[in-house]
Amino acid sequence: MPKLIKNGRVVSDDWQIVTLAEGETAANAVVPPGRVLVPLAVWQARREKLAGRADTGELGVWLNGSEGPEALADNAARFAVIGIDFPKFTDGRGYSTATLLRTRYGYSGELRAIGDVLRDQFNYLTRCGFDALQPRAGRYTDEQLEAATASLADFTVPYQASVTHPQPLFRRVARGIPPQVKS
Amino acid sequence: MYRYDDYDQQLLDERVVQFRDQMRRHLAGELSDDEFRPLRLQNGLYIQRHAPMFRISVPYGHLASRQLRKLAHLARTYDRGYAHFTTRTNVQFNWSPLEAIPDMLGELATVQMHANQTSGNDIRNITADAFAGVAADEIVDPRPWAEILRQWATYNPEFAYLPRKFKIALNGATEDRVVVRIYDIGLDLKRDADGNIGFRVLVGGGLGRTPILGEEIASFVPWQHLVTYCESILRVYNRYGRRDNVWKARIKILVKALGAEEFARQVEEEWAHVKDGPNTLTEEEVQRVAAHFVDPDYETLPERNALYEAQLADSKPFAAWVKRNVRAHKVPGYASVTLSLKKTGVAPGDISAEQMDFVADWADRFSFGEARMTHEQNVVLADVKLSDLHTLWQLARDAGLATPNIGLLTDIICCPGGDFCSLANAKSIPIAQAIQQRFDDLDYLYDIGDIDINISGCMNACGHHHVGNIGILGVDKNGEEWYQVTIGGEQGNATALGKVIGPSFARAQMADVVEKLIETYIEYRHEDERFVDTVHRLGIEPFKQRVYGGEVQKQRKVAHA
Ligand code: HEM
Ligand code: SF4
Numbered sequence: 108m109p110k111l112i113k114n115g116r117v118v119s120d121d122w123q124i125v126t127l128a129e130g131e132t133a134a135n136a137v138v139p140p141g142r143v144l145v146p147l148a149v150w151q152a153r154r155e156k157l158a159g160r161a162d163t164g165e166l167g168v169w170l171n172g173s174e175g176p177e178a179l180a181d182n183a184a185r186f187a188v189i190g191i192d193f194p195k196f197t198d199g200r201g202y203s204t205a206t207l208l209r210t211r212y213g214y215s216g217e218l219r220a221i222g223d224v225l226r227d228q229f230n231y232l233t234r235c236g237f238d239a240l241q242p243r244a245g246r247y248t249d250e251q252l253e254a255a256t257a258s259l260a261d262f263t264v265p266y267q268a269s270v271t272h273p274q275p276l277f278r279r280v281a282r283g284i285p286p287q288v289k290s
Numbered sequence: 291m292y293r294y295d296d297y298d299q300q301l302l303d304e305r306v307v308q309f310r311d312q313m314r315r316h317l318a319g320e321l322s323d324d325e326f327r328p329l330r331l332q333n334g335l336y337i338q339r340h341a342p343m344f345r346i347s348v349p350y351g352h353l354a355s356r357q358l359r360k361l362a363h364l365a366r367t368y369d370r371g372y373a374h375f376t377t378r379t380n381v382q383f384n385w386s387p388l389e390a391i392p393d394m395l396g397e398l399a400t401v402q403m404h405a406n407q408t409s410g411n412d413i414r415n416i417t418a419d420a421f422a423g424v425a426a427d428e429i430v431d432p433r434p435w436a437e438i439l440r441q442w443a444t445y446n447p448e449f450a451y452l453p454r455k456f457k458i459a460l461n462g463a464t465e466d467r468v469v470v471r472i473y474d475i476g477l478d479l480k481r482d483a484d485g486n487i488g489f490r491v492l493v494g495g496g497l498g499r500t501p502i503l504g505e506e507i508a509s510f511v512p513w514q515h516l517v518t519y520c521e522s523i524l525r526v527y528n529r530y531g532r533r534d535n536v537w538k539a540r541i542k543i544l545v546k547a548l549g550a551e552e553f554a555r556q557v558e559e560e561w562a563h564v565k566d567g568p569n570t571l572t573e574e575e576v577q578r579v580a581a582h583f584v585d586p587d588y589e590t591l592p593e594r595n596a597l598y599e600a601q602l603a604d605s606k607p608f609a610a611w612v613k614r615n616v617r618a619h620k621v622p623g624y625a626s627v628t629l630s631l632k633k634t635g636v637a638p639g640d641i642s643a644e645q646m647d648f649v650a651d652w653a654d655r656f657s658f659g660e661a662r663m664t665h666e667q668n669v670v671l672a673d674v675k676l677s678d679l680h681t682l683w684q685l686a687r688d689a690g691l692a693t694p695n696i697g698l699l700t701d702i703i704c705c706p707g708g709d710f711c712s713l714a715n716a717k718s719i720p721i722a723q724a725i726q727q728r729f730d731d732l733d734y735l736y737d738i739g740d741i742d743i744n745i746s747g748c749m750n751a752c753g754h755h756h757v758g759n760i761g762i763l764g765v766d767k768n769g770e771e772w773y774q775v776t777i778g779g780e781q782g783n784a785t786a787l788g789k790v791i792g793p794s795f796a797r798a799q800m801a802d803v804v805e806k807l808i809e810t811y812i813e814y815r816h817e818d819e820r821f822v823d824t825v826h827r828l829g830i831e832p833f834k835q836r837v838y839g840g841e842v843q844k845q846r847k848v849a850h851a
Binding site: 175196197198199200202203204206211225227228230231232234235251258261262263264265266267268269273274275276277278280282283284 | 305449
């Protein structure tokens with residue numbers, strides 16, 4: 108079973124991420140049984156059919172880089188898992204999408220970063236609200252993934268408000284006014 | 291100057307640990323070049339022409355003497371004994387060994403310095419007026435606000451992988467000395483009728499291949515909302531900025547595509563959600579940060595100083611230096627001094643380790659232990675007593691830092707160009723030097739008066755050539771180095787982009803070209819008219835005629851033959 112990092116720990120995972128194979132469309136793509144994350148387009152095309160599985164917690168949805176949180180807006184809460192795909196780790200749109208799902212659309216289920224996800228982004232991804240991090244299959248060995256959890260704690264007292272630190276540093280702690288400062 | 295508390299220091303120390311491990315994994319082959327690139331860029335590390343280039347951040351240009359000494363130490367220990375000061379108040383080392391970078395970061399952290407986000411597609415070093423806090427025309431001191439933004443931008447998890455780099459500059463004076471219109475966000479500090487502080491927000495400025503001046507999207511954002519408003523801009527940009535084409539990825543392209551009005555509407559829509567949220571600034575926090583920037587212990591001095599006036603009358607060279615390099619100060623008996631890094635024969639912006647130590651000593655002795663970098667690549671000692679000016683001048687002269695040319699033709703802004711930068715199409719430094727050598731007569735320079743010559747080695751425009759009164763751009767023609775000339779560009783309140791005068795020139799022609807431009811100006815100028823005003827009054831035609839006159843005729847003859 109593939110491994111991923113969930114709430115700071117390496118765990119096995121039985122969710123399957125559905126992608127459209129060549130020639131498949133959102134309307135006719137095969138959605139296997141079991142726990143699956145389907146592309147947003149599949150959900151949108153076959154909502155009635157898939158709603159039951161979503162409501163039993165067996166079906167999640169994933170957004171590609173250009174799909175924003177608005178696409179789910181009032182639906183977000185019905186998914187046990189929402190994935191956000193990083194087509195390239197340098198594509199930072201998913202950080203804003205995650206932030207908005209958590210802070211504006213009230214999503215509290217599992218938020219999973221998928222695609223080109225690297226350990227050096229773990230700290231920032233987590234702070235934007237991802238509680239599950241799933242690097243591409245084969246990118247890290249089990250040992251490397253285990254070691255990578257250290258990156259979650261890269262920065263422990265961030266300045267700005269984010270999902271994990273809803274208040275900025277200046278509201279979280281009394282930083283005080285320094286005595287008359289001279290260089 | 292801002293001094294770290296335990297929180298600032300802890301974050302910085304954690305950064306050093308993080309990067310040391312990233313470097314280790316990279317050298318061990320666990321992090322590919324592609325994966326390592328954005329990480330090293332976020333720590334100021336470029337791979338350049340000769341060696342790695344290491345870019346250190348100097349937030350809003352402020353340097354404590356011990357920080358300068360640390361830079362001198364790094365230059366000696368790891369590099370070749372000098373550093374380069376840039377137009378974005380960063381410090382660059384051109385020859386630092388890759389493996390040494392984590393150690394250099396570690397050393398910097400001991401003096402509250404770093405290379406955070408000095409490159410990469412993130413929020414870059416924030417710049418502000420070099421005369422902040424001492425300028426007589428200041429409306430609001432920009433430094434606390436710059437520091438508040440620095441903290442918000444540092445390791446901001448949402449905005450570390452933007453479509454492109456992102457630059458913010460703040461101006462708090464009536465005279466714009468930061469060129470607010472050429473930044474992704476330019477902030478003009480204002481006071482409303484009741485004296486409340488707020489920000490006029492300009493967005494979408496930038497130079498590079500497509501130079502665009504920023505446009506106003508808000509005329510007055512009350513100070514409480516500075517961060518949430520910027521956050522809204524960044525979020526709109528992060529989500530909708532183009533990522534398919536690096537040349538179209540800057541926010542200026544998005545603003546242009548949508549129109550400033552529509553862009554402003556989208557920002558307002560986003561802002562409606564975050565306004566009054568947790569990032570809203572509190573009176574307490576602003577006061578806490580502002581307390582770092584209180585005035586030093588100025589002495590109570592008379593407006594005039596007899597000894598200083600006698601020294602002025604006594605020494606023409608001293609008087610010349612004072613005229614160009616010394617500015618009035620808001621406190622009686624004090625002045626601000628600009629040390630010139632534009633001595634003929636030295637690459638503009640270069641400063642040796644020895645000179646950095648000297649400046650640190652003078653900062654301690656004459657200016658409350660602080661120095662500042664300007665975006666024109668010079669150094670300012672902001673708080674010098676009139677009675678100390680003569681001594682400082684003598685010391686600076688001996689150290690090669692008293693060239694009396696601030697604002698004159700030889701005070702050239704110049705990027706490192708082909709001598710150092712792997713993106714260059716042409717060399718910049720030899721052009722600057724040829725121009726400096728041609729105009730080595732001070733009296734002539736004074737007669738020419740205020741003029742900015744800005745040189746970039748490629749269209750990335752690091753040398754701000756678009757806003758130079760004379761702008762020089764290195765271009766590549768079939769593998770050869772050529773130079774394109776613009777005139778009429780301007781920085782400051784009347785910021786303007788220059789116009790290209792015609793086909794480009796070979797390196798050997800450049801000093802002649804500048805000389806012809808200057809001659810034309812001298813011939814046509816009205817009394818007290820600056821070069822750029824003459825260009826604006828007459829247009830580029832007479833200048834073009836003079837520069838191309840000969841060639842134009844030759845071409846015609848050939849055409850008729
Ligand atoms: C040596 C390595 C350097 C590299 C690789 C580099 C890279 C770049 C690039 C790619 C751009 C293009 C921006 C755009 O597309 O709009 C740019 C612009 C710029 N760079 Fe550099 N640069 C270097 C050195 C410098 C230096 C030495 C300075 C200051 C003297 C500097 C300051 C700037 C500034 C002010 C811009 C302005 C353009 C804008 O605001 O749009 N850079 N640089
Ligand atoms: S303008 Fe071009 S040549 Fe000059 S430093 Fe910038 S990227 Fe390099």
